[in-house]
Amino acid sequence: MADVPTKTARAEWGTRFGFLMAMIGAMVGAGNIWRFPYVMGNNGGGAFVLAFLVLLFLLAVPGLMAEVALGRYTNKGVIGAFRDVVGRGGMVGLGVVVLLVNIALMSYYSPVIAWTLYYAVHSLLFTFTQPGFEAEPFMLGLFDNAALMIGLHTVVMGSIAAILALGIRRGVERIVVYAVPALVIALAVMTIRGLTLDGASEGIAFAFTIDWAFLTYSDTWIAALGQALFSTGLGWGIALTVGSYLREYDDVPLGGGVFTAIGESSIGILAALAIFPIVFAVGIEPDAGAGLAFVSLVEVFPEIPLGGLVAILFFVGFFLATFTSGLLITEVSVTTLAEETRFTRTQTVLGVCGGIWLLGLPSAYSVDILDYLDFVFGNWGLPLATLMIIGIIGWVMGPERLRLLAVNQNAGIHVGRWWNPVIKYVIPTVMLFIMAYFAWENFGTAEMIGGMLVLVLFPIIGYALMSVIEGRGEQPDTADLTGGDD
Amino acid sequence: MALTAEVIGMLAFTLLAFWGIATWSLVRTLRQEDRKVEILKHQDRMDTYSPESLAELREWIENNPNDPLADEARQQHNECVDALKHTDMHYYDWSSEEIDRLDRV
Numbered sequence: 001m002a003d004v005p006t007k008t009a010r011a012e013w014g015t016r017f018g019f020l021m022a023m024i025g026a027m028v029g030a031g032n033i034w035r036f037p038y039v040m041g042n043n044g045g046g047a048f049v050l051a052f053l054v055l056l057f058l059l060a061v062p063g064l065m066a067e068v069a070l071g072r073y074t075n076k077g078v079i080g081a082f083r084d085v086v087g088r089g090g091m092v093g094l095g096v097v098v099l100l101v102n103i104a105l106m107s108y109y110s111p112v113i114a115w116t117l118y119y120a121v122h123s124l125l126f127t128f129t130q131p132g133f134e135a136e137p138f139m140l141g142l143f144d145n146a147a148l149m150i151g152l153h154t155v156v157m158g159s160i161a162a163i164l165a166l167g168i169r170r171g172v173e174r175i176v177v178y179a180v181p182a183l184v185i186a187l188a189v190m191t192i193r194g195l196t197l198d199g200a201s202e203g204i205a206f207a208f209t210i211d212w213a214f215l216t217y218s219d220t221w222i223a224a225l226g227q228a229l230f231s232t233g234l235g236w237g238i239a240l241t242v243g244s245y246l247r248e249y250d251d252v253p254l255g256g257g258v259f260t261a262i263g264e265s266s267i268g269i270l271a272a273l274a275i276f277p278i279v280f281a282v283g284i285e286p287d288a289g290a291g292l293a294f295v296s297l298v299e300v301f302p303e304i305p306l307g308g309l310v311a312i313l314f315f316v317g318f319f320l321a322t323f324t325s326g327l328l329i330t331e332v333s334v335t336t337l338a339e340e341t342r343f344t345r346t347q348t349v350l351g352v353c354g355g356i357w358l359l360g361l362p363s364a365y366s367v368d369i370l371d372y373l374d375f376v377f378g379n380w381g382l383p384l385a386t387l388m389i390i391g392i393i394g395w396v397m398g399p400e401r402l403r404l405l406a407v408n409q410n411a412g413i414h415v416g417r418w419w420n421p422v423i424k425y426v427i428p429t430v431m432l433f434i435m436a437y438f439a440w441e442n443f444g445t446a447e448m449i450g451g452m453l454v455l456v457l458f459p460i461i462g463y464a465l466m467s468v469i470e471g472r473g474e475q476p477d478t479a480d481l482t483g484g485d486d
Numbered sequence: 487m488a489l490t491a492e493v494i495g496m497l498a499f500t501l502l503a504f505w506g507i508a509t510w511s512l513v514r515t516l517r518q519e520d521r522k523v524e525i526l527k528h529q530d531r532m533d534t535y536s537p538e539s540l541a542e543l544r545e546w547i548e549n550n551p552n553d554p555l556a557d558e559a560r561q562q563h564n565e566c567v568d569a570l571k572h573t574d575m576h577y578y579d580w581s582s583e584e585i586d587r588l589d590r591v
């Protein structure tokens with residue numbers, strides 16, 4: 001009987017490599033492939049790289065260390081981790097905010113994964129190198145075909161559910177240990193192909209020419225800040241969830257902080273090296289987003305030798321990048337709801353994936369709805385989630401306590417006291433600045449109004465929900481942590 | 487179009503700063519993992535703090551004896567001290583003199 005698994009038995013990563021690939025797989029997404037190279041090239045090239053690197057080490061590395069450490073320290077998902085820190089009661093609802101943001105994020109990210117799946121399949125069919133193929137009508141044909149999009153969205157969420165149902169080690173880990181290296185190899189081979197084309201050097205010059213004046217522009221720093229925070233997925237609950245499955249003697253700061261932040265950014269650099277030499281060699285203007293991946297690059301592939309094979313490398317790699325992110329974004333909700341309810345993991349997976357599928361239908365149906373949600377949650381929802389997680393570490397638990405009890409325990413590198421003010425003051429201030437900046441920039445627009453609704457309603461919903469569930473007015477059982485220690 | 491020295495230099499710096507650090511941290515953390523696995527093949531526990539980290543933990547416990555997490559901190563400190571005193575292989579770079587000077591809190 002002792003071998004019968006119980007609900008309380010908690011999974012662990014099978015290998016260190018599995019944990020590291022899960023972190024990279026979660027954080028490397030569409031933004032690394034279709035946004036980073038363009039932002040880099042248009043914001044001073046090398047100057048942007050320097051600004052980005054500074055902000056990575058100043059914000060993303062310490063922030064990820066904190067988030068992973070909280071997961072490892074509590075060995076729980078988002079809501080359980082918040083309860084361990086703030087005590088039972090309505091304040092646990094701040095963790096619900098993180099959960100709601102993740103579910104919303106995944107509801108419109110699943111159709112994005114669906115796009116990459118569609119293009120990956122067509123790359124394998126060599127559609128893009130067929131005579132008479134036209135990239136823009138092909139893309140618009142996909143976006144306008146609601147039935148096809150909903151079908152693809154269903155396939156994506158069904159695949160994610162099937163993998164997550166297998167569990168952390170047999171499901172997620174088995175996929176990421178192959179998918180992430182495959183993505184890197186695909187981009188590396190594409191880079192080699194691109195660099196051997198005539199005119200490739202113009203693409204390198206576009207991305208890496210240093211225009212020092214850009215370091216004096218606020219736009220450069222805002223772009224670098226957005227990239228450093230959003231690309232690394234800091235404070236979205238993903239790092240916390242992945243960290244909660246670490247084993248007893250596992251390190252946090254070297255793998256969860258330095259490797260994750262710098263490693264996932266390295267894939268953005270590799271994407272720039274893979275994309276721009278090819279784009280410039282063919283003489284097409286660089287672009288970002290769907291325009292880059294689904295029009296510019298698709299137009300380029302027929303023009304280069306072995307273009308059909310390069311298209312397979314790119315789109316299969318792109319699909320793997322988005323799919324592994326989707327897996328881990330969904331895992332955030334699965335982990336915490338499986339812990340907080342009486343449902344089994346399989347039942348929870350089905351419930352979460354079914355719910356996300358339902359919520360994702362509008363985004364699958366209309367690109368405009370997807371764009372709207374992306375703007376609202378990208379600019380206000382995700383920074384709010386980050387503020388919740390880093391906020392409770394900085395202002396309730398106290399960074400010094402977490403540093404001593406979790407960050408430096410079994411650590412591969414020592415993290416000094418400099419870390420405390422970064423977590424307590426710098427990251428929360430930056431997140432408040434980002435939300436205020438985008439509100440100012442978009443004042444009065446429908447997006448800004450939606451963002452403000454998220455900022456106001458999500459905490460209220462979370463607080464009310466957990467007040468009811470955990471008992472209104474009950475005294476927090478660990479609330480004496482409040483106030484921090486430094 | 488020939489690349490300028492400045493562009494080549496920036497490219498080299500970028501590759502070093504990103505792929506260099508990422509590769510270094512990946513190799514380092516995997517080697518550390520191998521070392522931990524090797525130690526745990528010979529004994530059932532090992533030291534959990536470096537000398538610097540354990541000293542900071544001890545200092546914090548002494549300065550915050552009534553903190554809600556002080557008991558947990560004491561437990562983690564003492565587990566590390568016990569592991570250092572009762573095992574032969576150590577993960578962190580502890581000298582015999584340093585271990586001799588350690589005591590539980």
